[in-house]
Amino acid sequence: MTKNLKYIFILSVLLSACSNTKYLAPGQKLYTGGEVKVQDKDLKKSEAGAIKEELQTLLRPKPNGSILGLRVKLWIYNKTRTKKTKGIAHWLNTKFGEPPVLVSSVDLDKNSNILQNRLQNQSFFQAQVTGDTVSKNAKSKTAKAVYTAVTGPGYKIRKVIFPPGKESIDTAVAGTSAQTFLKPGDKYSLDVIKNERIRIDAKLKEEGFYYFAPENLIMRVDSTITGHQVDIFVAVKNDIAGRSKNIYTIDNIYVYPNYSLRDTSLMLDKAQHYRWYNVVERRKTVNNYIFANTVLMHPGEVYNRTDHNNSLNRFVNLGPYKFVKNRFEDVSTDSSKLNVYYFLTPYKKKSLQLEVLGRTTSANYTGTQINLNWLNRNAFKGGEALKVTLFGSTDVQVGGDNGGFNVYQAGIQTTLSWPRFISPIYPKADNAYIPHTNLTLGYTLVNRQKLYTLNSFNMSFGYQWKESVHRSHELNLINITFVNPQNVSQLYKNTIDSNKNPSLQHVIDKQFTWGPSYSYTFTNTTEDYRTNTFYYNGKVSLSNNLYGLIRGADTTAGKVRTLFGAIFNQYVKFENEVRYFHKTGPGSSFASRFIVGVGLPYGNSTILPYSQQFFIGGPNSLRGFQARSIGPGSFDPSSINTSKGAFLPDESGDIKVEANIEYRPKLFSIVRGALFVDAGNIWLLNSNVLQPGGVFTKSFLKDLAVDAGFGLRFDLSVLVLRTDLGVPLRAPFRQPGEQEWNLNFRRAVFNLAIGYPF
Template sequence: MIKRIIYLLLLGVLLNSCSTTKYIPANEKLYTGGEVKVADKNIAKGDASNIKSEMKALIRPVPNSKLLGMRIKLWLYYKTKNRSNFIQKFLSKYGQPPVFVSQVNLEKNSEIMQNRLQNESYFQSTVKGDTVGKERTAKAVFTVNAGPSYTINKVSFPSATDNSLDTAVRGTMKETLLKPGEKYNLDVIKSERIRIDSRLKEEGFFYFSPEHLIIRVDSTVSDHKVDLVVRIKPETPDQARWIYTIRNLYVYPNYSLRDTSLKLDQAVPYRWYNIVDPRKTARPYLFANTVLLRPNDTYSRTTHNNSLNRFINLGPYRYVKNRFEDVTPDSPKLDVYYFLTPYKRKSLQLDLLGRTSSANYTGSQINLSWRNRNAFKGGELLTVSLFGSTDVQAGGQNGGFNVFQYGAQTSLSWPRLISPFNFRSDNAYIPRTTLTLNYTSVVRQKLYSLNSFSGSFGYQFKPNLHKLNELNILEVNYVKPRSVSQLYTDSIAKSNNPALKHVIDPQFTVGVSYAYTFDNTTEDYRTNSLYYRGKLSLSNNLLGIISGADTLGGKVKTLFGTPFNQYVKLENEVRFFHKITTGTKLATRFLVGVGLPYGNSTVLPYSQQFFIGGPNSLRGFRARSIGPGTVNSTALNGGFVADQSGDIKVEANVEYRAKLFSIVYGALFADAGNIWNYNTRTGGDAFTKDFYKQFAVDAGFGLRFDATVLVLRTDLGFPLLRPFPNAAGSRSVPLSFNNAIFNLAIGYPF
């Protein structure tokens, strides 16, 4: 029913889009947009082009939007205007009323353009507007006479004197935004005032503001040049001229709006700050990493802002309120107060999740999490979670081989580094120490069940907004089969595939890992943005060397009665995003992962191996169905299709994303990649120099329903190249909906 409505809607738009003007009143004309002409022939082509695009963006109102040359929203407005039924009422919110040429104020638009040009060095500019119309439509045409542009001749700052403020302003001169030879620009002048103020705030000028600066412009210089003079306004008050230092600091860990008294008589000194906490809700050392200002320090805005950010990142506190009090007796001094409003200390959360995969599995998961935000009054976050999940396949190759999981996860996070070494950082981000303990039971119906125990202890620290370092000095993972069915045992024997046996082998890894992440993709103003994550993992390297482990030589070593894994693993992921226009973006991803098993291992442990295919990988192939190399995954004994895994992975993805309307985005994508074994062994291919000839390749399209808090994604992927040839020796796959894979997922693939 919904599909029919959409098809009829699109057909109606195509048939009627050209007739939207028939609804225009007789005394009106539909506004089709504005045009800007630069009449001055002395203006360089590049400057003229910039003037046209910038002035055109200023024209108001904006005409009715188009999609593929059709005013669909305007057509919807007229067709649903009376809202006679449910469908019309639903579609009416996407309609757009007509914009008439009579709504265009030519004089006001010309005035705004002329003012902008004068602010950008064209002091003698003029702009005139007119309308050019047809029978039912009209556009606005603005003619710009820009005149000559004025450039900066020289810039002068205050002289270095006994006046500390004059000296400080002059000290910022080297980083000035005002450069001789560049065009005059009022926005740059405003930015220069803000820049100087920001610099002075780092040097203790607490009460100074950009409004205390004046930049005079002398346009009497010949050859269309100007001199700029940076000065402090004479009426600037004394407070703005003084350098302030810190006297006392107070922290209120249990503040509420009902508190009206500062209770300084109850302040308890701790090191360089004071705690006002009659109820003893927090231990004093909790704030040693957040109170970055110290007595007698010169006030610094950066240090102050970093402190506020750290208070927020501590975890237990919902709101942070800050106050400075001028306590100047004989010299400029400030008392600092931090008022912290805590979250509820304990909380219980229940999550119900649903999911589907390209392998025709439909899953659900339930999570029950208990959280204590200040477990031991030192800002510790204690989380205990119980979970259970099911992945059931009603039909397809794996019918009946369902997956069930349940277990518990526990983590304890400290807002500081628990280490024998003394590390001190003063940026905006608190370093953290994290301890995790997890248990998971995996039941593959009719095949096997596994017990998995894992734990880690490590650190997280951010040098700045874009960079994250994660160092786990201990990672332990122990996997042991609880039961194995005869069906699975027979599958191992008949397939002669060691990978199947590897799934149920006891696995014991003990090692360290380090991961580095760079991410500036949250900054939407960037044309190009980048995400990179690299991770190095080691397991039992030193133990293997000391014990002389050598599986190939018959020297298999054990730890607590279980053979331990020995490997080096390196993972790299790069994502690059290019903004084409507002609402359109090109997203790319490249993944390379290499695992080197040696000594006590000939293959990576199953939990550390690479997989490829599925809704977040190669979307034209079923999840975990590709590789290693040219392996063709087929149904084994009883119809079971095993997950394909490998020691090496190469994958590349590209996706064109465009906003269609409202929260609906469209995407065109292509994916390529495969996995390989490090060593040649039965059941898979090893990595060679001709690896690219074994790539699986797909392409497709999809929709994204982006509601910000939730992104629902649908992708239809078409396999184009398989890693293995068919009976005729060809790797190509016919382009057909019968071969397509439908993916339904939450979130973007990358």
């Protein structure tokens, strides 16, 4: 009976949503949308379809929104209409309701003129558009608008004529002709003409024409040419200001590093000259050399917009400054020279920030972390950012297989970042981005309750720089990590002995790595206008390679070497990650990711140090499996006999392959959906008798774990709250009699996380 009532309720809601027209007054008709019909026998079907699609986006008003044909918002509006200005009904009506869009609100003539104008701007000079409303019958309470567009012939460009004059401005405009957007044979387009004016202006700005503007250009079109062709004459208007025709050079450059709105005087008497610019301030807050990496224009050089914009961006990226404003002024009325002024408003020099974070992992840990950040944005008056972070965290298990062996961490991280290269040799970087030299020192204490304590020390020194808006680099000349285990409990030792599990022993091995690393990133994912976007990150890490070779380290031959009294790790590690995104509509997309990582331990090592190994599973990886619970290869971690109250170790490997694909549809408001499939695993490079099936072979595809699932994402602007339910489809190991592919919702894993998985 309960089920029947549920179905009756759902049916009544759907029927109610379909009967919105009963609320209309006599004579009113609900507008169901506009349709454009393109009529021209000479147009290709694909071209007519593209024109139709474009024109339909221009129609106004938009009809009431619908989901699967049901106008839910209109139904809410009709059901909650009230004269009251307060209460739940008024709130639902104004917050979620949508008033009816009536046919009477459609201006057919205005829409027809807009469509006709658009066609004429796109080469169809003889286009005609008419509109009418259409109903199924006289009694129908709905109607749509139908617009018929007769395009006529499309006009093409025969030739483009640039200014033949000998003035510097005419010569400069004519000099841009090789890169023109106006190509003979292309169809006439007003949009292309507008972009051509902007292109020419941008080119002239690179050649010193500071006061020139796109509006100073005129494009005369002669459409009297036979064969539906046009000639386009590019010219500089006769009545433009004289200075728009002049080439300007830079004279003096002034930087104000402590500017406020109260400053009304230029204080040129306090200017301190440094190399090619002047620093002006009442009280010294910075060393003059700080701006040598930001002021890209030089006295005597011809003005160009690239250096202008790049300098502004570099001032912003320098770090200490909240606002940057600049001004160009004529040296005199009869001079073609510019003085440049940069007015910088600083942040508060020092700040203290407290962060409290919460997290839940698929390994059934609930965690809390507290960070206390102290920041000095101008530590030594050279724009150096000194940041000290004290942190502490707890990860407490509330269920699962690990028996409540909780994890506590505390530590300190200190980072000093210089806004420049500190090196006699460095790559050229005269773009919009400031390069940085970074020094990091840190210590972390990890206490896994009742098991062990790890003391972890780390240090790095290196560089970060952006080659362009898409390409960035990170080179660390030194990466040092030293992990020293202490207070290993007897319970943990007994578990190692009884289970003979190398993963358990590997966690508490001393780890000493020393070497460089390099990372390259390419991405255009921030360019929202693209249908397809791409991300790639590649990284290579080294540890004690040259030192190990010199010392003749070979652990397989018993030649184990030490550095500073500690056994060091020797390896080469490669990491690659590719992401591809394809838009399918407003707010909806396909996202995919592919990861390949390979670590090659040799010489003094037979396996990567635990801190450098690969792991798989969890909310940002294989979501149908708990974090670090599968692999290596076809090895079954549950095959190890564990006593009651013991724990399962984190599984790790030297090689990782992972692939993910996800469909992300926009559902409504701030809610996005997700349908996903994940696959992957980790492997060992060298075989281990205690982990049978764990080594990487040419049959590695048979070891892949696969899951699928669905989820919701709540885009709250400042963060994205994500929920995923992953269901295992294929495990790399199977119990006797178990099928290779097995959809089992009882093994589903619920993931709660912040942000997208990739």
